[in-house]
Amino acid sequence: MKKITLALGFLVLFAACQKNTQKPENPSPKKPNIILIFADDLGYGDLESYGATQWTTPHLNQLAQEGTQMNRFYVPHAVCSASRAALLTGAYANRLGIYGAYDHTAKQGLHPAEETIAEILKAQGYATGMVGKWHLGHLPEFLPTRQGFDSYYGLPYSNDMWPHHPEVKDYYPPLPLLQNEEVIDTLDEQSQLTTLYTEKALEFIDQNSDRPFFLYLAHSMPHVPLYVSEKFAGQSEQGLYGDVIMEIDWSVGQVHQKIKDLGLEENTMIIFTSDNGPWLSYGGHAGLTAGLREGKGTSWDGGIRVPAIFKWTGKIPEGKTIEDPAMTIDVLPTIAEITESPLPEKLIDGESIWPLLTEGKAKARPYFAxxxxxxxxxxxxxxxxxxxxxxxxxxxxxxxxxxxxxxxxxxxxxxxxxxxxxxxxxxxxxxxxxxxxxxxxxxxxxxxxxxxxxxxxxxxxxxxxxxxxxxxxx
The missing domain is CATH 3.30.1120 (Arylsulfatase, C-terminal domain)
Structure with missing residues (x-):
């Protein structure tokens, strides 16, 4: 009798273990991946879908065809550091005390108490990686790894802040390339920069494809000085600037295709936009405004209206254009909504534009430049x-x-x-x-x-x- 009871006990325990190891019939869906691609000084008219004719952007065309293009998308500040602060925090940069463009002498940066997109997503279990230009403080206290990013590869500030600057030669030190918080190289030329950024972005996606991830890819180009790899040198009718745009387009295509190859297309939102309009004083080394007034460094539309494409297969309509206004401060609250993440504890200025992207429902509210x-x-x-x-x-x-x-x-x-x-x-x-x-x-x-x-x-x-x-x- 004792042996029978013992055997029954083992059977009950075995059945319970089997039940606990079975997968639920309706597992909770994986939170969506987020890829945010941010160009530097890209003009409103620099993509074919916004009017460019002197070069081609087939991969960005495809992204627009498979997603939604916003025709009145703005940055609140037409300058590097302030624009990036607004994007990553959802708050106007002047609220945060950030103005202009920091260089190697800056003793300040984004306050560690401010919450970035990376921080709100990391709290939800996301892998968070940044590749590219940071420009929110170059000292260790302010680097991406102190603002919610698990990994970082890129430049701490603009790529013209180096000894070869055409107007202030030898004012800047050698241009540092960082891996996390360590300087791993100094650049004397930048022809491989877009390619390196792209390779690092693809590595991050590969390494984290089995979990929700946030990738912030902030290209240094087409900010001057312009450099392009041998793959795209001489490819556009316009010259070097067009070559650079075509290489950025290629980079977007590489990231987009990687998502498709990994079967993540229906669970990944891709956002492509720019930090401000073109730096017009550089002539043929600057982008196009598509006729908008003025450019970078002004609050006329040529300085603050930027191209913007949002794509999420099955969630965001394909081939749609939106004429209602929105701004980069809306990116963080939009991401928070779709990932079911709490908003930052401190006041922010943006609001979710998810209803606008999916249903065309715009909330009338003011924006400020x-x-x-x-x-x-x-x-x-x-x-x-x-x-x-x-x-x-x-x-x-x-x-x-x-x-x-x-x-x-x-x-x-x-x-x-x-x-x-x-x-x-x-x-x-x-x-x-x-x-x-x-x-x-x-x-x-x-x-x-x-x-x-x-x-x-x-x-x-x-x-x-x-x-x-x-x-x-x-």
Missing amino acids: YYNRNELQAVFYENWKLVFPHRYRTLPKDAELRNDGIPVKYEHINLEKMELYDLSLDPFEQIDLASKHPEIVQKLNEMADQARKDMGDALTDSQGTGQREVGRVQ
Whole structure:
């Protein structure tokens, strides 16, 4: 009898173990992978789907055909460090105390207490990797590995911050290439940079294909100085700039194809956009605005409207274009929504545009454009844009633009009064409608006043109550 009882006990235990090891009939789905590709100084008109004709971008064309293209997508700051801070935190960079473009002398960076896309996803079990240009502080305290990224490979700041800068030779030290927090090389030429970034991105995807991952691929190009590998040298009709764009397009194609090859297409969202418009003073080494007014370093649409493509097979419509406005500050809350991640504890400014991407439902709300040290230069609302009096740079009308990587000098213009534009009818900002629509001017100015109370405004000597401390070291 004792033996029978013991045998039955073993059978019950065995059955229980078998039951516990069986996979559930409806396992919870894997959270979506996120790939965020961020170009540097890429113009609104630099992709074929946005009007480029002097070079080809077949892989980005395919991404747009298989996803949704946004035709009024903005950055809030037309300059490197500020733009990247806004993208990664979902907050206006001036709220965070970040302005301009940091160089090798900067003793500050993104505050460690700010939460990035990488940090909110890492808390959800994601593998997080960054490849490319960081530009939010080069000191160890501010590097990507201190802001939620498991791994990092790239440059700590812009690729022109090196001894060969055409205007300030020998001011910058050798250009460091980092692996995590270690300088593994210094670059004296950059022809393999886009290829290296691409290879590292593919490695990261391969290594983490069995778990949710977030890849932030921030290309250094087409920011000057322009370099291209032998694969694309001489490939475009335009010259070196076109070659560089074609290599970036190739890089996007490599990443896109890798996702398809691994069977991850239906569980991966890919976002492609740029940090600001083209650096027009570099002439043939700068991109295209597709007719938009001015370029990088201004709050006219040529400086802050950028190409943007969102693709997620089965979730985001294919071959669709969206004309409603959105901004890079909306990327983090959108990713938070689709990954069911909590938003950062500190206040952010963006909101999820998932309903806009999937259903075409836009929420009417204002967006703001800042430049210099906390100057509120423009406010958007639906089709309207109100531009405030400020000083901005422009190319002289008689400027002889070059094609050798040497910039011409800007001149500066003082905008003396508020100007109002209907971007649905006048995307090139040529017809000031302020005198015809005083009620719209008043409405947008009231929105701007709320922003001034919150984040301040140097143009009106307004002090904000919602600004936070930037990260600093002594």
